[in-house]
Amino acid sequence: MRFLEATSQHTDKNVFQLQNEPTILNALVAQSKLYSRAKKFDTVSLILYIALPILYSTLILFLNNEWLQVIGAVIAIVATVISHRFAERRDKIRVRAARMQQTIDFYLFNRPDYPLVNDDWKDCLSQTELYETISDINISSKDIEEKRNWYSDYSRYDHLKQVYYCQRMNIRWETELRKHYIILLTSLISFTIVVSVVLLLLFHCTGSTFAVLITTLAPFIDYASEVYPDYIRDKKRIEKICELQNSIEDRDGFLFHGKELYSKEVELQNMIYEHRSQAVMVPDKIYLLFRKKQQQKADKTASMAESG
Numbered sequence: 333m334r335f336l337e338a339t340s341q342h343t344d345k346n347v348f349q350l351q352n353e354p355t356i357l358n359a360l361v362a363q364s365k366l367y368s369r370a371k372k373f374d375t376v377s378l379i380l381y382i383a384l385p386i387l388y389s390t391l392i393l394f395l396n397n398e399w400l401q402v403i404g405a406v407i408a409i410v411a412t413v414i415s416h417r418f419a420e421r422r423d424k425i426r427v428r429a430a431r432m433q434q435t436i437d438f439y440l441f442n443r444p445d446y447p448l449v450n451d452d453w454k455d456c457l458s459q460t461e462l463y464e465t466i467s468d469i470n471i472s473s474k475d476i477e478e479k480r481n482w483y484s485d486y487s488r489y490d491h492l493k494q495v496y497y498c499q500r501m502n503i504r505w506e507t508e509l510r511k512h513y514i515i516l517l518t519s520l521i522s523f524t525i526v527v528s529v530v531l532l533l534l535f536h537c538t539g540s541t542f543a544v545l546i547t548t549l550a551p552f553i554d555y556a557s558e559v560y561p562d563y564i565r566d567k568k569r570i571e572k573i574c575e576l577q578n579s580i581e582d583r584d585g586f587l588f589h590g591k592e593l594y595s596k597e598v599e600l601q602n603m604i605y606e607h608r609s610q611a612v613m614v615p616d617k618i619y620l621l622f623r624k625k626q627q628q629k630a631d632k633t634a635s636m637a638e639s640g
Contacts, residue, residue: 346487360479362469366429373422430609441495566611
């Protein structure tokens, strides 16, 4: 059974109120910590990929010998294997977190008067699965307060418009954070490669030494070769999400109403879920750096949204 499928008890509440119910706040914290857990695999891998080539290119200047070259090649192989194992574990946790958020949004957004449309929601957790996941996460009162009022207040609109505006906020937030992240990632990749190569060139490394450095860089290059194609796929997926979003509302207002509007919103929500379960994750540090600004922007947009 889907989480709290019998939702008639909360039809008198708006999304802004529902999101602050104790179970929902605990679920929000749990999904956030699951994402953070998944992101740690990427963060550790990225640190290793940046640190190893620079450390190796520095050591080889002073300890240039055959053993060091062998060690460099072994490190490259081991790091590549570890990165793929990390990726497998990361993906499982990411999907679990995405399903958790999908379940939260089902509770906040669903319409019990359109049961057939409710059946179109994808991959929601059962009530048992939800509570089991929450119980596995250490949640503090501070964590709860940080998640309070997660969605901006659209309570002056009818329920279906509240849903759409919350979805639009999610899409804008995701797009902006992703732009910041790819700029930072590109800078880190460029810095690592340039520093490693320049260090060796300055000290006139031999051809064999340079070849081993390139081998040491292999895990880092492998990581980048996965992230950039994934980022391009993420961008295309977001573009499709935005196309559907723009088909729901234009400058003159909403193009659908009632059951048709809700059906479009469920379709949009399922696309958002697909993106969450597959997209390259933005590190928590990037998220925290821009969260306050993004939240202020979202709240401002909520206050300026046209009246229905």
